[in-house]
Amino acid sequence: MKIFIKLMFTSTLFGLLGINAAPAIAELNNSNHLTIQVKGIVCSFCAFGVEKNLSKLPFLDKTQFGQNGVLIDINTQEITLALLADKSVAYADIATAITKGGYDPVSYHGVIEGIIHSSDGKWYLVDQGKEQVYHLSQTAELTAISGKWVLLDITLTPAQAEASNADEVLVSEFRVSHVYELSEPKIQYPQAKFRPSYDL
Numbered sequence: 002m003k004i005f006i007k008l009m010f011t012s013t014l015f016g017l018l019g020i021n022a023a024p025a026i027a028e029l030n031n032s033n034h035l036t037i038q039v040k041g042i043v044c045s046f047c048a049f050g051v052e053k054n055l056s057k058l059p060f061l062d063k064t065q066f067g068q069n070g071v072l073i074d075i076n077t078q079e080i081t082l083a084l085l086a087d088k089s090v091a092y093a094d095i096a097t098a099i100t101k102g103g104y105d106p107v108s109y110h111g112v113i114e115g116i117i118h119s120s121d122g123k124w125y126l127v128d129q130g131k132e133q134v135y136h137l138s139q140t141a142e143l144t145a146i147s148g149k150w151v152l153l154d155i156t157l158t159p160a161q162a163e164a165s166n167a168d169e170v171l172v173s174e175f176r177v178s179h180v181y182e183l184s185e186p187k188i189q190y191p192q193a194k195f196r197p198s199y200d201l
Contacts (some may be wrong), residue, residue, distance in 0.1 A: 050102045
């Protein structure tokens with residue numbers, strides 16, 4: 002009976018804190034989610050501080066993950082953030098919130114959608130919804146899909162996240178997961194301000 006009460010208490014507490022002891026795989030398959038691999042999150046109570054820091058970020062969708070937009074999985078040591086579709090993501094602010102909470106980010110993983118552009122020999126994906134420019138390394142595949150609307154799986158290192166701002170983001174690794182055909186429906190946004198102003 003004591004074990005049952007303890008399990009019920011722990012489960013209720015995790016639910017209130019928005020901390021899951023098991024991964025919610027179906028819930029994480031979303032282009033408006035960002036997953037951060039973090040070193041050292043092994044205690045649900047200790048993770049509360051980093052969750053509180055992250056929940057203050059203005060670009061989180063607070064209708065998800067316990068009404069604060071933050072999901073912490075202590076088993077996989079991952080933090081998943083639910084992102085608003087029309088707000089730019091300040092990766093540097095995410096990094097600061099995690100390190101202030103006492104943890105070290107290892108990598109950032111997400112999905113971005115937009116149009117591939119090239120300028121002065123450099124390649125970019127313009128996310129029109131968030132009005133952000135993602136710097137990409139040149140590949141033969143990018144050359145073939147220049148000007149097309151695509152879906153990319155991306156990875157950022159901690160250094161890249163810290164060096165990013167609300168307008169421009171450097172991506173270390175990416176994979177083209179989908180190239181839209183002209184007839185396919187996609188979210189239409191106003192034309193983004195395309196302003197790659199510096200090299201990250």
